[in-house]
Amino acid sequence: MSKSMTHLKELEAESIHIMREVVAEFERPVMLFSSGKDSSVMLHLALKAFYPGKVPFPFLHIDTTWDFKEVYAFRDQMVSKHGLNLLVHTNMDAIRAGVNPFDSGSVKYTHNMNLQGLLQALKKYKFDAAFGGARREEEKSRAKERIFSFRDRHYQWDPKNQRPEMWNIYNARINPGESIRVFPLSNWTELDIWQYIFQENIPLCPLYFAAPRPVVRRDPQLIYVNDHRYPLAPDEKPVVRHVRFRTLGCYPLTGAIESQADTLPKIIEEMLLFRQSERSGRAIDHDEQGSMEQKKREGYF
Amino acid sequence: MTAVETLLQNEDIHSYLERNQRKELLRFLTCGSVDDGKSTLIGRLLHDTKTIYEDQLAAVKRDSVRHGTTGGDVDLALLTDGLKAEREQGITIDVAYRFFSTAKRKFIIADTPGHEQYTRNMATGASTCQLAIILVDARHGVLPQTRRHSYICSLLGIQHLVVTINKMDLVNYSEARFNEIKNQYSEFASKLDIRDIHFIPISALKGDNIVESSPHMPWYKSGPLLNHLETVHIASDRNLTDFRLPVQLVLRPNLNFRGFAGSIASGRVRVGDEVMILPSSRKTRVKSIVTADGELKEAQCPMPVVLTLTDEVDISRGDILTDVENPPHFGHDFEANLVWLNEKPFDPEGAYLLKHGTRTTPVTLNILHGIDVNTLESKALDTLHLNEVARCEMSATTPLAFDPYKNNRSTGAFIVIDRQTSNTVACGMILDQDAQSGPTDPWAIVAGHESRARSKVTAMQRQDRLRQKPCTILLTGLTGSGKATIAFELEKRLFELGKLPVVLHGLDLRRQIASDLGFSADDRSENLRRIGGIARILNDNGMIAICAVLAPLASVRQRVKALLGADRYLEVYLSAPLEVCKSRDQAGIYKLAEAGKIKAFPGISSPYEVPESPDLTLATHEISVAESVDQIMTMLKTRGWIE
Numbered sequence A: 001m002s003k004s005m006t007h008l009k010e011l012e013a014e015s016i017h018i019m020r021e022v023v024a025e026f027e028r029p030v031m032l033f034s035s036g037k038d039s040s041v042m043l044h045l046a047l048k049a050f051y052p053g054k055v056p057f058p059f060l061h062i063d064t065t066w067d068f069k070e071v072y073a074f075r076d077q078m079v080s081k082h083g084l085n086l087l088v089h090t091n092m093d094a095i096r097a098g099v100n101p102f103d104s105g106s107v108k109y110t111h112n113m114n115l116q117g118l119l120q121a122l123k124k125y126k127f128d129a130a131f132g133g134a135r136r137e138e139e140k141s142r143a144k145e146r147i148f149s150f151r152d153r154h155y156q157w158d159p160k161n162q163r164p165e166m167w168n169i170y171n172a173r174i175n176p177g178e179s180i181r182v183f184p185l186s187n188w189t190e191l192d193i194w195q196y197i198f199q200e201n202i203p204l205c206p207l208y209f210a211a212p213r214p215v216v217r218r219d220p221q222l223i224y225v226n227d228h229r230y231p232l233a234p235d236e237k238p239v240v241r242h243v244r245f246r247t248l249g250c251y252p253l254t255g256a257i258e259s260q261a262d263t264l265p266k267i268i269e270e271m272l273l274f275r276q277s278e279r280s281g282r283a284i285d286h287d288e289q290g291s292m293e294q295k296k297r298e299g300y301f
Numbered sequence B: 001m002t003a004v005e006t007l008l009q010n011e012d013i014h015s016y017l018e019r020n021q022r023k024e025l026l027r028f029l030t031c032g033s034v035d036d037g038k039s040t041l042i043g044r045l046l047h048d049t050k051t052i053y054e055d056q057l058a059a060v061k062r063d064s065v066r067h068g069t070t071g072g073d074v075d076l077a078l079l080t081d082g083l084k085a086e087r088e089q090g091i092t093i094d095v096a097y098r099f100f101s102t103a104k105r106k107f108i109i110a111d112t113p114g115h116e117q118y119t120r121n122m123a124t125g126a127s128t129c130q131l132a133i134i135l136v137d138a139r140h141g142v143l144p145q146t147r148r149h150s151y152i153c154s155l156l157g158i159q160h161l162v163v164t165i166n167k168m169d170l171v172n173y174s175e176a177r178f179n180e181i182k183n184q185y186s187e188f189a190s191k192l193d194i195r196d197i198h199f200i201p202i203s204a205l206k207g208d209n210i211v212e213s214s215p216h217m218p219w220y221k222s223g224p225l226l227n228h229l230e231t232v233h234i235a236s237d238r239n240l241t242d243f244r245l246p247v248q249l250v251l252r253p254n255l256n257f258r259g260f261a262g263s264i265a266s267g268r269v270r271v272g273d274e275v276m277i278l279p280s281s282r283k284t285r286v287k288s289i290v291t292a293d294g295e296l297k298e299a300q301c302p303m304p305v306v307l308t309l310t311d312e313v314d315i316s317r318g319d320i321l322t323d324v325e326n327p328p329h330f331g332h333d334f335e336a337n338l339v340w341l342n343e344k345p346f347d348p349e350g351a352y353l354l355k356h357g358t359r360t361t362p363v364t365l366n367i368l369h370g371i372d373v374n375t376l377e378s379k380a381l382d383t384l385h386l387n388e389v390a391r392c393e394m395s396a397t398t399p400l401a402f403d404p405y406k407n408n409r410s411t412g413a414f415i416v417i418d419r420q421t422s423n424t425v426a427c428g429m430i431l432d433q434d435a436q437s438g439p440t441d442p443w444a445i446v447a448g449h450e451s452r453a454r455s456k457v458t459a460m461q462r463q464d465r466l467r468q469k470p471c472t473i474l475l476t477g478l479t480g481s482g483k484a485t486i487a488f489e490l491e492k493r494l495f496e497l498g499k500l501p502v503v504l505h506g507l508d509l510r511r512q513i514a515s516d517l518g519f520s521a522d523d524r525s526e527n528l529r530r531i532g533g534i535a536r537i538l539n540d541n542g543m544i545a546i547c548a549v550l551a552p553l554a555s556v557r558q559r560v561k562a563l564l565g566a567d568r569y570l571e572v573y574l575s576a577p578l579e580v581c582k583s584r585d586q587a588g589i590y591k592l593a594e595a596g597k598i599k600a601f602p603g604i605s606s607p608y609e610v611p612e613s614p615d616l617t618l619a620t621h622e623i624s625v626a627e628s629v630d631q632i633m634t635m636l637k638t639r640g641w642i643e
Helices: A007-025 A037-049 A069-082 A092-096 A106-125 A190-200 A264-273 A291-298 B003-010 B013-020 B038-048 B054-067 B076-080 B082-088 B118-126 B144-155 B175-189 B225-231 B459-466 B483-496 B506-510 B521-540 B554-564 B578-584 B589-594 B625-638
Strands: A029-032 A059-062 A086-089 A129-131 A148-151 A179-182 A211-218 A221-224 A239-244 A255-258 B024-031 B096-101 B105-111 B131-137 B160-166 B196-201 B244-246 B249-254 B257-263 B268-270 B274-278 B282-290 B298-300 B304-309 B320-323 B329-340 B352-356 B359-371 B389-402 B413-418 B424-430 B472-476 B501-505 B544-548 B569-574 B616-618
Touching (some): A007 A037, A007 A179, A007 B024, A007 B249, A029 A106, A037 A190, A190 B013, A221 A255, B024 B038, B024 B118, B024 B144, B038 B096, B038 B225, B105 B225, B118 B329, B144 B175, B160 B175, B160 B225, B175 B196, B472 B483, B483 B501, B483 B625, B501 B521, B521 B544, B521 B554, B569 B625
Parallel strands (some): A029 A059, A029 A129, B131 B160, B472 B569, B501 B544, B569 B616
Antiparallel strands (some): A239 A255, B249 B257, B257 B304, B282 B304, B329 B389, B359 B389
């Protein structure tokens, strides 16, 4: 047996170790599942970590009701294929109050549907540890994030009071009501994720692959008109273009890119050539300066 | 054209992916402050390996004009400067992680900001790293912080150091300067426990010897930094001999399967191997190595596996499966180097937990001595504050299976958790329990194994009883400067106040415990060491020590200070001129010295090094004994040692 391991095997080993620690030390863990590529990798690692057993925790989808229909289909497919325990939560208060991605503004919309929805679910099910797919490379403010990220009784992140993390020894002690967010993919880069998906042949939501889809231009974005709810100008007609998505969010807020990449190698090739930060496709981050930091303090992932 | 574009022209994506699957991972740490060019170096590595996205680079170009320090050129330091603003807001950043990748390896940089919490941050960053880059400014050479950084790397078991001599452009790319610093560093580094040290002259700002060999330093032939990072041999760093597997979980998916899940902490395991379970000491054999990718015949560190065993044995989380031939130590007690990570200092009355591998147990700890991270010397330490390092005796309620950290970074490491706050307050590296070779330095405080019994009276109880804070007052000065006179007057004054002082008079001690010593520099140093040792015992037992001793050498006084602890040490220099001292000499010692009958007499035939920054200077030829004592008393009150 060779002495050295590949970088992907090392990253995989680290992630599995983290997941097993959480299961051993926490009473009610949950894994966030958005059907995105990072979620798909997390799911894959969880299946490996507890093999030949089943994944011993539920998966949680915070459903804004505005996900792409392909996302719902993919989610349900994964649930039945792996026999997952899936929990779906929607912030019904916000829906009743008329919050929607068109009129509310992306800040208010995301705050209500994603953040409040998440906090409601964590409270409802009394989860003490929640796995998220965030990576340190993704964004400046994530570079210093710990793998076990502590949240107080109000799910708030106190950046001044995070515990030092040494080796792979994680301090899992919390007081009643407190919780942690766990980031098993902390040390993966976007390229690692793609390379691993390729290597392990991990199923992906079809939106990542280019296909002819009806789109409208909402500068600077191309929006995929995913269902009849999308408001169009009186004589506006969606145009069919060859597009795909680099990240998945709520469809009215997630920009598509024009692309011919319909296979994994082509996607990776395009990704290598397309040097733009990963989250630039999502509208939510542009609205506020330093918005990620603020959202984390409030309890976002 | 970017590297990727070039690459994709020459190679199709499939072979690119194929090749990428064979990369290794190297985690490294960068040590240095902003002034050393650390941010610039990291920015340069990210930039020159095309890790930066176009939009990030555009933002940095914009900012360079506004805030940069490079006169409009792209200021690469700004790439990692997200942390600066956060630091100003008081956000704790112990480590920020950066990522880049080349055709040969993926790299993770642990970037530790260089402010006051440096020891803690560096220890955190170093704990997961295999290699450290130590930045030295070519203009300044090896500084105390260079030593500190190197020592922490050594303490945390880093095996590869790259000493980058930066800002070579500011010293005319001088080979002589490079060699000078290299020699300076090598001399100091012989004290460290690091086997691989590599030196590279660079300019992070100009890009010299970072990715490409520098045209300005043709005399340097060992290749640029990136080449070294890509090729340094790391495959043997892991301990692949001693099999250890701390059990994380017991998996029982059905009645027929009982597997033990965990990451292999060190060594390898094969199907059929005999293994021992600790703490039960039961032996059995490996029946299968189960993974989602199929059963394996063999697995090695750090792979996460599930083992099934041939016998039905009782195993739960926290147990360790180990080699039968080469088992770990097993017991409650061990010694370790601790780094204190929390603002709240160590509390001898506090309740602490230790997490080692997958086992968490209550623990008590006893400080043997502190370690000065700048000089590596031992020093007295009452308690442990943030960023302090100490050698400690640990006693765990549940016995642990452990190895010395230097042999095994997994089973030799632990964290300490405050039971009340649940915070991680310290990290520890277990020391070699079998090492009998004590330090050859007589000043070092040697840990005792023979007796674990210790005093049941705490320092606080003594302080309450005696109503005083223990401290040592060292009166130094020439013969005839008034040391003994002032010492006994001070003793009287303190005693009358209800305190319990003890005078250690150099000449008295020479009649007894130092009767074997002469007056050479070495013997004087040894004499002072003994006096310091006694003062320490007195202080540890709550008493005030007044040392009246010539103590001619600054370096030796410095060691006494370290031995006693700076926070309970007062150095008083009696500054009477030599002529005055001579005139007070009734015993005729100076005459004998001047006649050469006493050799190496300080002030006459050997140096008396005047203290550069004593806590107090008393001109005893100008003020009276009473006034001198008054001044010392005032100083003791200011320090809060007496009321």
